[in-house]
Amino acid sequence: MAGNLDDLSRLCIHTATTNPLTLEQAVASYAEAGVPYITVWEHHLEPVGAKKAAKLIHGAGLKVAGLCRGGFFVAPGAQAREDAKNKNRRLIDAAAELGAPVLVLVCGADPEVDMPTARQQIADAIHEIEPHAKKCGVKLAIEPLHPMYADTRSVINTLDQANNMVMALSSDYVGVAIDVYHVWWDPFLRSEIKRSTNTIFAFHVCDWRTPTRDLVNDRALMGSGCIRIRQIREWVEDAGFDGPIEVEIFSDEEWSKDQDRWIKRIKTAYMKHV
Amino acid sequence: MAGNLDDLSRLCIHTATTNPLTLEQAVASYAEAGVPYITVWEHHLEPVGAKKAAKLIHGAGLKVAGLCRGGFFVAPGAQAREDAKNKNRRLIDAAAELGAPVLVLVCGADPEVDMPTARQQIADAIHEIEPHAKKCGVKLAIEPLHPMYADTRSVINTLDQANNMVMALSSDYVGVAIDVYHVWWDPFLRSEIKRSTNTIFAFHVCDWRTPTRDLVNDRALMGSGCIRIRQIREWVEDAGFDGPIEVEIFSDEEWSKDQDRWIKRIKTAYMKHV
Numbered sequence: 001m002a003g004n005l006d007d008l009s010r011l012c013i014h015t016a017t018t019n020p021l022t023l024e025q026a027v028a029s030y031a032e033a034g035v036p037y038i039t040v041w042e043h044h045l046e047p048v049g050a051k052k053a054a055k056l057i058h059g060a061g062l063k064v065a066g067l068c069r070g071g072f073f074v075a076p077g078a079q080a081r082e083d084a085k086n087k088n089r090r091l092i093d094a095a096a097e098l099g100a101p102v103l104v105l106v107c108g109a110d111p112e113v114d115m116p117t118a119r120q121q122i123a124d125a126i127h128e129i130e131p132h133a134k135k136c137g138v139k140l141a142i143e144p145l146h147p148m149y150a151d152t153r154s155v156i157n158t159l160d161q162a163n164n165m166v167m168a169l170s171s172d173y174v175g176v177a178i179d180v181y182h183v184w185w186d187p188f189l190r191s192e193i194k195r196s197t198n199t200i201f202a203f204h205v206c207d208w209r210t211p212t213r214d215l216v217n218d219r220a221l222m223g224s225g226c227i228r229i230r231q232i233r234e235w236v237e238d239a240g241f242d243g244p245i246e247v248e249i250f251s252d253e254e255w256s257k258d259q260d261r262w263i264k265r266i267k268t269a270y271m272k273h274v
Numbered sequence: 275m276a277g278n279l280d281d282l283s284r285l286c287i288h289t290a291t292t293n294p295l296t297l298e299q300a301v302a303s304y305a306e307a308g309v310p311y312i313t314v315w316e317h318h319l320e321p322v323g324a325k326k327a328a329k330l331i332h333g334a335g336l337k338v339a340g341l342c343r344g345g346f347f348v349a350p351g352a353q354a355r356e357d358a359k360n361k362n363r364r365l366i367d368a369a370a371e372l373g374a375p376v377l378v379l380v381c382g383a384d385p386e387v388d389m390p391t392a393r394q395q396i397a398d399a400i401h402e403i404e405p406h407a408k409k410c411g412v413k414l415a416i417e418p419l420h421p422m423y424a425d426t427r428s429v430i431n432t433l434d435q436a437n438n439m440v441m442a443l444s445s446d447y448v449g450v451a452i453d454v455y456h457v458w459w460d461p462f463l464r465s466e467i468k469r470s471t472n473t474i475f476a477f478h479v480c481d482w483r484t485p486t487r488d489l490v491n492d493r494a495l496m497g498s499g500c501i502r503i504r505q506i507r508e509w510v511e512d513a514g515f516d517g518p519i520e521v522e523i524f525s526d527e528e529w530s531k532d533q534d535r536w537i538k539r540i541k542t543a544y545m546k547h548v
Binding site: 111119147151155157161187210225228 | 421502
């Protein structure tokens with residue numbers, strides 16, 4: 001089993017983890033706390049714009065790990081699917097301007113579209129936007145989402161599915177994002193992570209709270225749930241990943257509290273449980 | 275695609291679907307409504323006892339589809355695991371006395387037990403209680419549970435896992451229970467149902483509400499969610515299953531309303547959407 005991390009040098013926090021903070025506030029707080037990486041969420045980026053955000057982030061000495069989140073390619077109508085692809089092209093532009101090496105894709109789902117069709121729409125869309133991603137030097141990370149999100153967020157629900165899509169698309173610019181929250185239950189997780197060797201573009205951590213009180217905004221701090229995070233980190237590192245470790249925690253409970261204290265607790269939990 | 279069901283002759287309701295009713299009230303209401311099958315939940319059985327319950331149910335002209343639920347085999351300590359097996363043997367006795375052909379198994383999970391160990395504990399326990407089930411003429415149905423229940427309810431989360439366990443245990447008394455709620459998202463559902471041919475011991479229906487507001491008690495009536503129930507019924511029937519179709523809906527919302535009107539809505543939805 002992997003040992004403790006030596007220091008905070010790979011720590012990244014998602015702006016959604018400190019959701020009440022504006023981008024300016026998040027950047028100031030992360031820099032003050034010695035958090036080296038930031039992953040920017042679209043709703044935090046929008047009021048500032050990519051150009052100004054890049055200046056702000058790099059000026060504070062932070063590095064950008066990724067932009068969240070593209071995707072949502074599934075729709076019953078052709079026009080909506082075209083709009084989604086164009087929106088993703090604009091997000092790729094924003095990622096490039098931000099200096100974000102990766103755009104994370106929550107691939108999409110729609111109760112009106114049957115799942116095999118939805119999966120084909122996703123593969124087609126990624127195939128179509130890939131040349132733009134390549135041109136901009138931005139990698140696309142397919143994130144398998146927990147099956148409890150298969151109704152409206154993504155019909156890519158296992159790392160197996162994501163890996164198969166990556167293999168089929170066969171581009172250096174298409175890989176996977178592995179979030180422990182979505183995949184920890186998977187009986188084939190170890191072999192699937194092995195199959196992701198050298199195509200893991202992002203690694204997200206948090207924990208699964210028992211009982212979980214909300215399907216979206218009740219994620220837990222690392223160490224306060226049932227996920228064997230260190231084991232998964234070991235597998236991910238054995239598969240060649242040595243990039244930033246991104247803390248992504250949606251939590252109504254934590255968002256209601258002081259965010260600087262929250263960042264301190266994240267740092268402590270990161271050293272102890274990741 | 276399968277057509278509408280011709281009549282209510284295969285309809286079964288779980289007592290947990292009309293949770294506020296006592297067993298006596300449920301039996302009276304189902305019989306009055308022309309529902310031919312009942313699946314009895316342990317907490318409804320307990321105040322009555324299996325002997326009296328059998329008399330009550332058969333006296334009203336109802337047939338028992340199953341008893342819910344055995345399992346919960348996973349525990350850190352050996353004594354707790356022995357206790358769980360003994361409890362399951364008593365449930366097998368109760369099922370036999372009730373005339374229930376099937377005991378449904380929610381196999382168990384415990385945050386303190388790592389998942390590979392937990393899965394082995396489950397396989398071992400079913401192997402050990404199988405002779406008693408065979409002696410009593412009660413079949414054991416392994417129910418794969420949605421991955422959102424992998425923390426405390428079951429580490430058997432896909433039909434693939436359940437099928438593998440059934441194959442390994444290789445007994446006419448061990449099969450699977452397929453509940454659309456748990457498996458609808460699975461990209462391999464069709465092939466796994468095919469692999470369950472002649473080992474499907476129970477088929478449960480309800481629907482997935484969008485958005486789902488509670489992880490346990492917010493199931494929806496058939497037709498008011500995103501599950502393609504009829505497609506799954508077709509696959510299950512192609513795999514040789516022609517038994518009762520069991521409506522299992524945990525819903526705080528529906529439980530707060532009049533239960534006889536709820537049963538009427540279930541009958542209508544069953545004819546229209548199953």
